[in-house]
Amino acid sequence: xxxxxxxxxxxxxxxxxxxxxxxxxxxxxxxxxxxxxxxxxxxxxxxxxxxxxxxxxxxxxxxxxxxxxxxxxxxxxxxxxxxxxxxxxxxxxxxxxxxxxxxxxxxxxxxxxxxxxxxxxxxxxxxxxxxxxxxxxxxxxxxxxxxxxxxxxxxxxxxxxxxxxxxxxxxxxxxxxxxxxxxxxxxxxxxxxxxxxxxxxxxxxxxxxxxxxxxxxxxxxxxxxxxxxxxxxxxxxxxxxxxxxxxxxxxxxxxxxxxxxxxxxxxxxxxxxxxxxxxxxxxxxxxxxxxxxxxxxxxxxxxxxxxxxxxxxxxxxxxxxxxxxxxxxxxxxxxxxxxxxxxxxxxxxxxxxxxxxxxxxxxxxx
Ligand SMILES: Nc1nc2c(ncn2[C@@H]2O[C@H](COP(=O)(O)OP(=O)(O)O)[C@@H](O)[C@H]2O)c(=O)[nH]1
Ligand SMILES: [Mg+2]
Numbered sequence: 001x002x003x004x005x006x007x008x009x010x011x012x013x014x015x016x017x018x019x020x021x022x023x024x025x026x027x028x029x030x031x032x033x034x035x036x037x038x039x040x041x042x043x044x045x046x047x048x049x050x051x052x053x054x055x056x057x058x059x060x061x062x063x064x065x066x067x068x069x070x071x072x073x074x075x076x077x078x079x080x081x082x083x084x085x086x087x088x089x090x091x092x093x094x095x096x097x098x099x100x101x102x103x104x105x106x107x108x109x110x111x112x113x114x115x116x117x118x119x120x121x122x123x124x125x126x127x128x129x130x131x132x133x134x135x136x137x138x139x140x141x142x143x144x145x146x147x148x149x150x151x152x153x154x155x156x157x158x159x160x161x162x163x164x165x166x167x168x169x170x171x172x173x174x175x176x177x178x179x180x181x182x183x184x185x186x187x188x189x190x191x192x193x194x195x196x197x198x199x200x201x202x203x204x205x206x207x208x209x210x211x212x213x214x215x216x217x218x219x220x221x222x223x224x225x226x227x228x229x230x231x232x233x234x235x236x237x238x239x240x241x242x243x244x245x246x247x248x249x250x251x252x253x254x255x256x257x258x259x260x261x262x263x264x265x266x267x268x269x270x271x272x273x274x275x276x277x278x279x280x281x282x283x284x285x286x287x288x289x290x291x292x293x294x295x296x297x298x299x300x301x302x303x304x305x306x307x308x309x310x311x312x313x314x315x316x317x318x319x320x321x322x323x324x325x326x327x328x329x330x331x332x333x334x335x336x337x338x339x340x341x342x343x344x345x346x347x348x349x350x351x352x353x354x355x356x357x358x359x360x361x362x363x364x365x366x
Contacts, residue, residue: 044076046081052151052181061155064172079172082179087305091185093199094208095225101235102140102188104275105209110143112281113184114151121177122146124157124188125170125195140283153182158184164319167198171312174202200228201308204301205288208232212241212272227259229268231287237272237280245272264300266291303309330359 040048040056048056064074088205096102110120122143146152155173174185187203189195200206206227226232231262232252239299252270269287273280295301325331342352348350 039100042077042081045074045078049078049082049176049180050085054180057153057176057180058155060176061173064169064176072331075172078177078360082175082213086175086178089174089183090205090288091174091187091203092288093187093189093196093203093206095189095196095199095207096207096235100209100211100269101275101292102209105233105235105273105281106186106188107143107146107279108273108275109279109285110146110152110186111149112278112285114146114149118184119182120146120149120152120184120186121174121180121182122152122154122186122188123170123173123177124155125163125199126157126168153177153180163194163198167202168312168316168319170198171202196225196228201311204304205230205286205291207284209235210252211236212244225363226255228300230262230266230291231269231271231284232256233280233284234270234272235275237273238277242272242337248272264295264304265298266294266300328360328363330363331356334359 040059045056045060049060060075060078063071063078065191066075094102094106106122116119143154157170157175170187174187177185185203187199189199206228208225208231210232212234234245234248234252248273248324249270256270259268271280271284271287273284275281292301295304338347338352338355341347342349347355347357
């Protein structure tokens with residue numbers, strides 16, 4: 001006891017020598033804390049999620065996002081048990097450059113669909129963690145109505161980690177949200193980099209938001225991203241902007257004609273809308289419904305999901321192999337040495353890679 005108190009940085013230190021009441025015992029305090037925040041069992045997590053309990057859903061998502069091994073293990077068990085109840089939703093990716101109006105648009109389209117009885121989960125992928133902290137605050141004010149809508153659930157991007165890690169977590173979060181009864185999932189991403197491709201790989205429908213008053217280059221939208229779009233919405237078609245938005249719509253329609261036909265046979269649609277006045281918002285939902293009906297009729301809907309599942313499996317293997325290789329102690333110490341040989345032209349890059357891989361195979365085959 002006395003020894004412990006030595007290290008105890010507290011005013012109580014001056015009372016050294018006096019027997020402390022049991023309530024100051026650290027074990028006791030921890031026990032009390034634990035009693036106040038009971039750790040849920042696997043079954044409690046799964047039944048809570050299945051019952052649509054948001055607090056439990058949020059806790060499970062926190063486990064997915066956690067970097068602790070024990071959390072990760074429990075999270076995987078929860079996902080496994082939720083999987084049979086997942087999949088029954090429409091997953092929609094929404095992208096566009098910062099400022100195009102994604103958050104405002106999500107509020108508008110989100111309210112439209114919760115009003116007609118849908119249950120919506122809004123997730124986001126934004127691997128630039130520092131920025132996302134700011135944008136979460138921004139989004140909260142732009143999604144005022146959805147934030148208090150009992151039929152909507154908003155969860156900001158898991159901020160830490162690589163894009164691959166964030167994408168995997170988001171896919172897992174989708175599963176939990178679906179098991180919790182959300183039948184529509186929005187995944188928002190900032191249209192400036194690789195994250196669109198990651199979102200495209202986990203959604204059924206990909207919506208690109210654009211503005212009328214800037215060229216494609218100015219909007220930082222690459223051709224590859226336009227090719228992924230199932231629909232393009234020219235947002236901010238309100239006030240003085242309406243005519244310009246219509247013109248832009250015609251231009252994008254022409255541009256899309258030059259693209260190769262999509263795998264699904266669906267012809268990407270272009271529409272104008274205003275997240276402010278909410279003109280065109282219902283029409284966009286109709287386009288999404290048309291797409292779903294069309295791709296379910298020609299089986300593309302389920303083929304695409306199967307393809308995505310297969311790719312997730314392969315990607316996961318890639319990630320784990322890579323992690324395993326680079327986190328291996330021997331390999332870690334060998335890399336700088338072999339690298340030095342490459343830099344001083346003693347061996348080729350190819351031979352250096354072979355050397356490291358052979359060392360690795362030896363280690364794992366031991
Ligand atoms: N005029 C007009 N402004 C809009 C519209 N949608 C969003 N905005 C404004 O555009 C700015 C960026 O919106 P935000 O939703 O934060 O964009 P995000 O960065 O893509 O999420 C904000 O000032 C919004 O009020 C719209 O439909 N019309
Ligand atoms: Mg936003």
